[in-house]
Amino acid sequence: MRRTYGRRGRIGAVLAAAALLAGCKVHAAGPGSGPGVHVDAKAPGRSATPSPTPPKPSPPPYLAPGAQGTKVRELQARLRQIDWFTAYPTGRYDADTTAAVKGFQAKRGLPGTGSTDRTTWRRLLAMTGEPGYFDLYAGGDQPPAKPDPRCLTGRALCISKKNRTLSWVVDGTVRSTVDVRFGSQYTPTRDGVFQVYWKSRHHVSTLYDTPMPYAMFFSGGQAVHYSADFAARGWSGASHGCVNVRDEAKLAALYAQVRKGDKVVVHW
Known part of the structure; x- marks a missing residue:
């Protein structure tokens, strides 16, 4: 008797023949899908679960202890x-x-x-x-101003209102620098070129009855001198026109070097 095959039977016969020739094993497919070839999940080169992505290193601190600047x-x-x-x-x-x-x-x-x-x-x-x-620079240490050209000859107290510094300049070389404070808008420190005309180590103001140690007068009643108020309050206060210095030790050393007749330049 002649055997007949439906369409599904012909496909199965073809696959069985191909499997025998290739030495493979055919498995029935799951419901709702066609036949397929079995693959071992543990076959070399395959991974059942992907490796996790290594975490990115945290960024370094913006500023850390030990930094300067x-x-x-x-x-x-x-x-x-x-x-x-x-x-x-x-x-x-x-x-x-x-x-x-x-x-x-x-x-x-x-x-x-x-x-x-x-x-x-x-x-x-x-x-x-x-x-x-x-x-x-509330506590000082601001960069000193570049000396005014008028300070570059001889001996000069070169005082910058812009940088709030006083530099002791001898023959164009800056020997030392201190922070200074000036008068308010009502009692401004005068600008210009002057000379030290009087030194008074333990001076006390007759107008304000306040101590003015290491006073070096250069214009009327205006002088370079130590100010305890400047040392305590910083930039929040002002003088009555004098040039205040808050570092007493540095001013004492400067006072010992300055002579009567030395130049004083107050500039912006």
Whole structure:
């Protein structure tokens, strides 16, 4: 009798013949799909689960303990604005700065590392204003001004209102520099070229009844002298027209060198 095959039977016969020739084993496919070839899940070169992606390393802190420079000054000045840092900016990321940053971070729910990462920095920027030049140098140490050309010959007390510094210049060489403070808008320090006409080591103002140690008078009642108020209050105060110095030891050394008749140049 002649055997007949339907369409499904012919396909199965063809696959069986191909399997015998190839030495493969045919398995029945799952419901709703056609026949397929079995692949062992543990075959070489295959992985049942993909390897996890290694985590990216965390970015380094924006500023960390031990750092130095103008950015550290800005950090300290901004922390001073919101009373987390009470000392003057120094530009050195020291123990006091680290403690201030930790306190700021803890108050705002940030990890208290003491290092200023970018999240901490952005939060601080949002809460503070841009520090001015003399906020950054509230404790002094600002770069001295370039000597005025009139200071480059002879012996001169070269005083810059712009940089708030007094440089002792001898024959064009700067020997020393100190921070200075000037008069207010109502009692301004006069600009110009003068001479030291009188020195008074233990002077007391007859007008204001205040001590003016190491006074070196150069224009009327205006003098370079030590100011305890400047030492205590910094830039928040002003003189009555004199040039105040807050470092008594440095001024004492300068007083010993300056002679009557030496030049005084007050400039911007």
